[in-house]
Amino acid sequence: MDDLKKKKKNKKKKTSCKESGMLYQKLFKSEWNQKQEFNKRPSKIGRRSLSRSISQSSTDSYSSAASYTDSSDDETSPRDKQQKNSKGNGDFCIKNIKQADFGRREIEIAEQEMPALMALRKRAQGEKPLAGAKVVGCTHITAQTAVLMETLSALGAQCRWAACNIYSTQNEVAAALAEGGFSVFAWKGESEDDFWWCIDRCVNVEGWQPNMRINCIMLSKAGKLCVPAMNVNDSVTKQKFDNLYCCRESILDGLKRTTDVMFGGKQVVVCGYGEVGKGCCAALKAMGSIVYVTEIDPICALQACMDGFRLVKLNEVIRQVDIVITCTGNKNVVVREYLDRMKNGCIVCNMGHSNTEIDVASLRTPELTWERVRSQVDHVIWPDGKRVVLLAEGRLLNLSCSTVPTFVLSITATTQALALIELYNAPEGRYKQDVYLLPKKMDEYVASLHLPTFDAHLTELTDEQAKYLGLNKNGPFKPNYYR
Amino acid sequence: MDDLKKKKKNKKKKTSCKESGMLYQKLFKSEWNQKQEFNKRPSKIGRRSLSRSISQSSTDSYSSAASYTDSSDDETSPRDKQQKNSKGNGDFCIKNIKQADFGRREIEIAEQEMPALMALRKRAQGEKPLAGAKVVGCTHITAQTAVLMETLSALGAQCRWAACNIYSTQNEVAAALAEGGFSVFAWKGESEDDFWWCIDRCVNVEGWQPNMRINCIMLSKAGKLCVPAMNVNDSVTKQKFDNLYCCRESILDGLKRTTDVMFGGKQVVVCGYGEVGKGCCAALKAMGSIVYVTEIDPICALQACMDGFRLVKLNEVIRQVDIVITCTGNKNVVVREYLDRMKNGCIVCNMGHSNTEIDVASLRTPELTWERVRSQVDHVIWPDGKRVVLLAEGRLLNLSCSTVPTFVLSITATTQALALIELYNAPEGRYKQDVYLLPKKMDEYVASLHLPTFDAHLTELTDEQAKYLGLNKNGPFKPNYYR
């Protein structure tokens, strides 16, 4: 432990690899903002020096299907247990290796819903494009992640994995992975200290120098991970699915599960008309809501107009709306002044990038009463009896109160797998220790692997047509900037 | 008890009041079909002679918000307890009178969401249009029902109430009602025998002859309830809300809560294009599903075509669809033959009128394995490993797996209240011992009471315009057959 502390200190000084992506910068900023919140949680050890670097994502969790974890489990910390899998391997730290069979069944079900990764395994058969790759990962540890890890392994990679979130690990899946020979360090309900300990154990192992990583802000902070990386978040396929298509469904799902609100006839203001906002607006309009939009960017504003939404400033409609949804990626979009003017029963929630959009802190004042009416639902009550319904305490509604379809996770996982293959096999010099956008062609490849799910039949260019368009018949078909 | 049995026997012979509505006939039929299912449930007493008349609705329940019922409650049957409210009145039978305060709070919250009933109370102030009315009711006993009962009481009526469902009673609400002086006979988890005992106690009381009733098939079977009744189910307002608008939302909600399915790109077949089917189709189309429709009625079929849905026979698409939804009110729409041909992972559910649409019984054969994967979700597994995902065992998805918005309940309750006022105050001879459609004008009145919720501003006819159209300025504005 002290070791880790020291290392971390050192690393901070000499961190040389450039985390240049704007996305990454913002994530770091939002971590700072969440420091306070995290500190409030009971912590066995209370190492404040670390808490600042726990990201929001490490405390949010998907409201996933029921876990098979036995609630009568013994309370011994996994760190204090010595477990081995059936082959005698003990290089992992999980809740209970005996749950491996349950986990295997979960993984098998997930495999059915992630045909693209299964197709990758099949197509690569014989070949091992990742032979020699040593991958460390830090993600939610779920059945879907397991399908990814086993795919990487099938393609030749060695994998070590830690959880990116202290609540989200499916213990039985972790057990199945450990049983299958993966070095997994994760369990549901880790403490802060556990969290960093797991990452440390995952990354820093004698004689095993990782050369690839997945989703690894934490990892790069924790150590020597100066390897090139793909920014899979900004790939077209992932972005459209995570933002537009996924949010189109999860806004409805999240609101229903928390509030049972009827959408028809409701007046809603959506702050921000990027992909997320577009998805929310389209869904609510289709369900019979009257939707207003706020925007700062005139191009998105004009799009909102053409799509049939009145473009307003928040203060123009705040008194009359039934639901307020933030999707800006910005901070303090809904401040106390607006909250004060909302009508009784108004629902406020956040679909945007971080938990800064609603100024929740401003509601923690003595004259307001908070009442938890359901999981993830608070009534904030004004002295005159007015209630504002705050969802997920301003954190991401779609992460907190709805589920992410396996199909979306499949796209993300496939993109990650292909990104690793590209990085690992690229000619020397193509990628430096930096963050890159996925090449268009691989983006297209990910998409093509998911078409069979829809029984969708792609047309092929004839030679003559390809020549006319000046394109290769196998793509890429669009310029890089195309979305 | 024996008393009740005897009475029931007698009643059956001399039942003279005509339950003419087609709806009622169908309900009775579906009860018969459900006999078998009911018989499978453990029954303390096993009075088969009664079981046949328990309707489906008495075992389904809204998946409502958490009940405040103390789970550590003593296990004494309410029938064996002697309770009195704070005024010394003991003419009720509920779980625990001490929960009254909790229940009162629930009722107060519900009042905020049922502005129309509150408006009725206000407008009638001073007047008692139901003075002398003796109303027996048999419905779900929830906070929303309580608002209705207290409204009837405020308008002058005396009320006695029993539950229409053995699971759905909110015990604390029942307590608040009993504390408020209502004679309520209901608790969560009644046995069959309890169910009929409650109805008997509700209806048959010395020196109190009911002259009005609400939702009372059970009641009319149980006794001398030959009073006129309104068929509120077929009022335009209720029908559009319960069917079209409510189902448009609950199909999405029910599918998401049970399966987390992504709607985009899914192929769905909706059986039946009545109001329910229209709502389901519109919602799924808006979410990016590809929707096919089956119909028997050429007019509805043509509407489906014009609305952009391919009209098919079920066997033409059964192999390719991802979701099958029944909305026909018919029986055996999805039979074993179709279930055999569905693809792996196909979801099957019922939004229609009864639980007969999917031939679930045909799936109870030895070669098929049932696996309960979540509450309300079964995987039925074929010998070759194919899984069909059956929701709510073929019962109503919207009742079982989603919630009914309070707004819809408000419309129903207001319609019921107005129906009682109309019946009770109509000049003698207008209504006989039969079931009537709500007069158009009252239907319009219910609608008008709900407009303020949407800040909706109705236009009034000028005298000149009313004369031109040959209408009264206050309505009714449409012929009775208008929907």
Add this chain to the structure above:
Amino acid sequence: MDDLKKKKKNKKKKTSCKESGMLYQKLFKSEWNQKQEFNKRPSKIGRRSLSRSISQSSTDSYSSAASYTDSSDDETSPRDKQQKNSKGNGDFCIKNIKQADFGRREIEIAEQEMPALMALRKRAQGEKPLAGAKVVGCTHITAQTAVLMETLSALGAQCRWAACNIYSTQNEVAAALAEGGFSVFAWKGESEDDFWWCIDRCVNVEGWQPNMRINCIMLSKAGKLCVPAMNVNDSVTKQKFDNLYCCRESILDGLKRTTDVMFGGKQVVVCGYGEVGKGCCAALKAMGSIVYVTEIDPICALQACMDGFRLVKLNEVIRQVDIVITCTGNKNVVVREYLDRMKNGCIVCNMGHSNTEIDVASLRTPELTWERVRSQVDHVIWPDGKRVVLLAEGRLLNLSCSTVPTFVLSITATTQALALIELYNAPEGRYKQDVYLLPKKMDEYVASLHLPTFDAHLTELTDEQAKYLGLNKNGPFKPNYYR
């Protein structure tokens, strides 16, 4: 001529047959309102006594495809010409019998688009369900009407026909009909006097007493037409098609052809949320307009709310909207006061039942300048330069500025044909000299005849299902009031 005058006078006194339909009453009212307009048109003879009974429909016309009429045609009035068809028959009065071949080709094309009538002919083969029927008709005389007439003839009827509109006759079609032996009295560009002369010649013929009629307000005024009639306008199929589905398309078409307006982002107020209003609102919302609705009926108002439209009074939005559309069937919905407050460039049009909805007369004042900028488009210019764009002088936009799809005409014509068959073959006593609604079953039959157009496959009830539902397997499937 004098003869006709006299007859008409007499007829008016002794008219005994009850034209009870509300629709008919309104039509008569609107005729009166249009008197003034008609009188303004140049009239060779100026018989004012007649002008009052010319309906609006006789001056509006479909903006149909190019007519093949030879513009160099001689100017002799058809009434002064003596023509015979190739079989020597001269009992008709049309423009030019030599155009028959052109007309036949038009009819053949129309036959392809009216498969239901063709199917009727086929199914009846051998049988003559209208044998002995003597039908007089007064409709637009177009290729589609010709297909109807020839169908009636194929089913055994004798037909005589006059035009219901002085502009809409396709001369070459009339010629083809005359050549085929039909007694047709119609040409494009009739005078008022011609109009009544044609009707007279059509109806009053020695030794031929009509016993059936189609669309015959004019006819019934002109004579002894006391025969039962079907109100085909209120049949479900026709109503949904003429109103909801047809208007959904024609509102866009009519606005584009006249003004080239871009719909995206436009603010629109639609007055009236009946079927026509619903169609207009749905189309404009889909095209990205922001739509407000006004209503007098609370049920329709609530539907507008649930469909996602703000319900307002006209004066609340009149200053801000870009387009005003009336669909009420009412009068003086848009009065001068509102017109004064519209913004520059606001477009005003009428999709409703008559030309009374916009108070166009109030715009005929000296301070306003009218400028005809295109056919059917007037700029009304206020002293400060503000322009209001008035379409079709307040007459029906869909009739004046867009076309009615043949498919809709096919439904209407088929309904008419079946109505005649029903009336003619009904057991004595079923129908008296009154106006009746089409029986549900025939309505369903019309719909079923149009399903093949969409390659739509209807499902048939099994015996068991029909029994369960208490229905005949061949319908009717819904109660009469169902829409």
Add this chain to the structure above:
Amino acid sequence: MDDLKKKKKNKKKKTSCKESGMLYQKLFKSEWNQKQEFNKRPSKIGRRSLSRSISQSSTDSYSSAASYTDSSDDETSPRDKQQKNSKGNGDFCIKNIKQADFGRREIEIAEQEMPALMALRKRAQGEKPLAGAKVVGCTHITAQTAVLMETLSALGAQCRWAACNIYSTQNEVAAALAEGGFSVFAWKGESEDDFWWCIDRCVNVEGWQPNMRINCIMLSKAGKLCVPAMNVNDSVTKQKFDNLYCCRESILDGLKRTTDVMFGGKQVVVCGYGEVGKGCCAALKAMGSIVYVTEIDPICALQACMDGFRLVKLNEVIRQVDIVITCTGNKNVVVREYLDRMKNGCIVCNMGHSNTEIDVASLRTPELTWERVRSQVDHVIWPDGKRVVLLAEGRLLNLSCSTVPTFVLSITATTQALALIELYNAPEGRYKQDVYLLPKKMDEYVASLHLPTFDAHLTELTDEQAKYLGLNKNGPFKPNYYR
């Protein structure tokens, strides 16, 4: 003339300025393809050497509102007339200078619909950001173009203009421009020879060396126009409007005006799911059509799936569809083989980039009969009587058979004006003799100038928010690749 020929020859050799944009390349290619078509037109002079470089756009024309051109105009060629405006200036060549007043009125009306350009004039008042600029333009010469030219002039530029199309010039607008002092060389109905003569006169004038140009492929061919240029076509704003939003409306408009087809229930296949395809699909789906999509790009294909369209190969649905629409930018998408298999009455049209998508030439075979049934509508008739309805002979439907809303033209014109300002005022070295994308910020500025039209209110970032996001409060708000 000989002079021009020679110059052109020379220019071709020494053309050094790089027309690098892919768009430009494709345009050139499609010109070659259209050579044949052009050659078929009667040509007084028949200079084949030139014909190859006449672009499609020079023969297509907007089906604009009625032109006020006097049809009885004398037939003298404008080239043979000597005209002067009221100030004695004769440096122009147009039909008739006397029509200037009519044209001025048209321009004034257009000004009302192009508020962004008017705002530009206002904001620049006093300043002359284009002082010294010498702009040559080659575009459609319409009232909207006139507003652009007069804006450029108000900002300090000198302009000379020729038509890019031999049919589209509004003669009275050209007259108004000439009267206003612009050197315009254009009239409606130019011959090929006229076309090049006008361009020559426009560009090659003693002592006036153009340093800026608009839409000038022709110009650059004709001469020394090696100046930097903006590719305004690929600006986000223009692209979304020209493609997505405009096509969403014009597909409906174009189909209705030509065929009066009813959209409800029609089966449609849309080839290509780029912006144009997305617009077409959305509109038709909203109108109740059943839409299939073909795609070559898996990313767009996956989007089509998620938007609810079945992705097919053309041959899978070609037999069953009612309408085929091409939007690919590709060639030979609909070939004879497919045309042979279409069903009777199938409508075929092109919304894509050039006229190559439908292989129209393959239909010019002896066994097929062509019948022109309306302007822009041909029936191609197979020996068995089957008719395929071909629109605009495969040229662009939206250009040929519908109108482009002024609002879209306003966006284009404003973008062009700002592009000139940017180019002209950029620090030396920023732009070379090449084609550039409009800077994001200017794109945003164009959008912001159009927001007032929709009464849209943009939100401004607070200082704190701008800092948080790392953005300038005035934009640009998005990365360059954002669409």
